[in-house]
Amino acid sequence: MRNMLRPILLHPNPKLKKVCEPVVKIDDALIKLSADMLDTMYHAPGIGLAAPQIGILSRIIVMDCEKEEAAKRKPIVMINPEIVASSDEENIYEEGCLSIPEQFAEVKRPSSVQVKWLDKDGAEQLQEFDGLWSTCVQHEIDHLNGRLFIDYLGAIKRQLITRKMQKFKREIAREEK
Ligand code: NI
DSSP: OOOOOOOOOOSSOGGGGSBOBOOOOOOHHHHHHHHHHHHHHHHTTOSEEEGGGGTOOBSEEEEOOOOSOGGGOOOEEEEEEEEEEEOSSEEEEEEOOTTSTTOOEEEEEESEEEEEEEOTTSOEEEEEEEHHHHHHHHHHHHHHBTOOGGGGSOHHHHHHHHHHHHHHHHHHHHHHO
């Protein structure tokens, strides 16, 4: 079956604020969903996508932080990912989000994290991430807990971005009429 690009929900949306449910069964539908998520992410283009961003409240994320040509893709699908250890050292990255297009802000997070997850075969994986991968995996796991990168900002900056997004969504809605 061919993969399908899924529409990405835009902030503000109540589905982006929900705590997602753990996956209990890895079946064909879930494998297909993860393939769709990767295609949707590459197409956007982005380096990470969480299931709630396409309206599915399950603990699934996909990532690929290799900014190389297609031949060097390094897709990772994580089911029920969990951060098991974080470094004391922190790092600041300018983050963005496919659900908050064209808005960027610096966010401080642990510079490396150890993550445990299930792969598509149901095998448990444990790996340490640093650099952009570390920022990305923390950002995506936050999505599974209803948390956006703008939640790390001060109230004024967060409200400013939210108002810009509300305006942007009104404009899109008008164009679609
Ligand atoms: Ni995001």
